[in-house]
Amino acid sequence: MITRRMMLGGIAGGALAGSATRSLSQGAGGRPVTIAIGGYTFAYLPLLAATAAGFMKDEGLDVSLIDTGSGTNSMAAILGGSVDVAGLVMSDVILAVAKGQKINAFAPLMSQYASDAVISRKTAEKIGLAPQMPLKERMARMKGLTLAISGRGSGTDKIWRYLLSLGGLDPEKDVSLTVVKLDKMYLALRSGQIDGFNTTAPANNQAVEDGLAVWAARPSHGEVPGIENFLYTVLCGRPDFLDKNPDTVAALVRGMTRGAALIRNDPDAAGQVLRERFFQQTSLELIKHTVSDQRMTVSVPPTLSEQQFAHNMEFELKFSDAVRGVTYQQAINPRWLGT
Numbered sequence: 001m002i003t004r005r006m007m008l009g010g011i012a013g014g015a016l017a018g019s020a021t022r023s024l025s026q027g028a029g030g031r032p033v034t035i036a037i038g039g040y041t042f043a044y045l046p047l048l049a050a051t052a053a054g055f056m057k058d059e060g061l062d063v064s065l066i067d068t069g070s071g072t073n074s075m076a077a078i079l080g081g082s083v084d085v086a087g088l089v090m091s092d093v094i095l096a097v098a099k100g101q102k103i104n105a106f107a108p109l110m111s112q113y114a115s116d117a118v119i120s121r122k123t124a125e126k127i128g129l130a131p132q133m134p135l136k137e138r139m140a141r142m143k144g145l146t147l148a149i150s151g152r153g154s155g156t157d158k159i160w161r162y163l164l165s166l167g168g169l170d171p172e173k174d175v176s177l178t179v180v181k182l183d184k185m186y187l188a189l190r191s192g193q194i195d196g197f198n199t200t201a202p203a204n205n206q207a208v209e210d211g212l213a214v215w216a217a218r219p220s221h222g223e224v225p226g227i228e229n230f231l232y233t234v235l236c237g238r239p240d241f242l243d244k245n246p247d248t249v250a251a252l253v254r255g256m257t258r259g260a261a262l263i264r265n266d267p268d269a270a271g272q273v274l275r276e277r278f279f280q281q282t283s284l285e286l287i288k289h290t291v292s293d294q295r296m297t298v299s300v301p302p303t304l305s306e307q308q309f310a311h312n313m314e315f316e317l318k319f320s321d322a323v324r325g326v327t328y329q330q331a332i333n334p335r336w337l338g339t
Helices: 044-054 071-080 089-097 122-126 135-140 155-166 182-190 203-210 239-244 246-265 267-277 284-297 308-317
Strands: 018-027 030-039 061-066 085-089 104-110 116-120 146-147 175-178 195-198 214-217 233-237
Touching: 030 146, 030 203, 030 214, 030 246, 044 061, 044 085, 044 104, 044 233, 044 246, 044 267, 044 284, 061 246, 071 085, 071 089, 085 089, 089 104, 089 146, 089 308, 104 239, 104 246, 116 122, 116 155, 116 203, 135 155, 135 214, 135 246, 146 155, 146 182, 155 175, 155 195, 155 233, 182 203, 195 203, 195 214, 203 214, 203 284, 239 246, 246 267, 246 284, 267 284, 284 308
Parallel strands: 030 061, 030 085, 146 175, 146 195
Antiparallel strands: 018 061, 085 233, 104 233, 116 195, 116 214
16 A cells, blocks of 8 residues: 555644645646545545546646545545545535535546445354345344444445345344444454444455455445445535636546546556555455456446436435435536546
8 A cells, every 4th residue: 555644734624634644646747636535445446547547647637646534534625625626425425515515526436336245254154144145135144243334324334224224124223333444344354353344445355355254245236226326436526616627627537537448448457557556565466356346336438417316315315314405406517527
């Protein structure tokens, strides 16, 4: 992983002041753009691929990726004006708009709910769970397990609750949902502290490839009813920034679109540049396998359709009525797609 670290003092009015973050720039020579991400994970896969492959530089951009450590910090950074653009979970964008905050999604990153669930192989054998079973049966067998989430109300929390409900389980009574930092979930599973976790690649893929875990549910492969063709993560900006910098935004979309196409058409090449740039401590074969495994989560061509937004709204309303009334036009600005 990238080791160069920097301090972002005063970001978003102090939301990240004093916290260690990481920044990576493509180098001087283009229009500078700062992009907040919540970590170097596949939640931002086409953006990472576009940056690693030099597509953003080709578009005349000098992109700096700022690792804020969480989606909450990224949201604070973009709303506070400390960064130009942010990669965010679409549900967080909808919640922000519901609160009257000004933010628009302008390009998709992941067009499937890419937080796949694993449980330890030992636990799977104990409860008789096999990946080839129907999804509802797999979920019904999860009763009594300790499952990791990154935080209450987070995307990992919501997807566990939704998955478990498909198996007829009550997440409040039938399982234990325990908070574990995303970068500690693999270790917690290996040590036996938890029975399972869900997160974006590559940690879950690594657990399976290491023989430590088996797949419990694969939203990224479209197997979960109700969240197919789902806007999971998106690139976002403040409306004022988007209005004042249309050429920069269009260049970002073009570069990211090339990144998504590389992932779809040549996952080995995408894996190679990703490993060299961002995942140097992870095996090349694992990164290549994971990119290939996740390649259908990126949309080519990129879309931000009203139907996708409706799916997001339907999903969010299962957890909170606060988002009711948020419109597509308030949350999404698709004008740069296809430019």
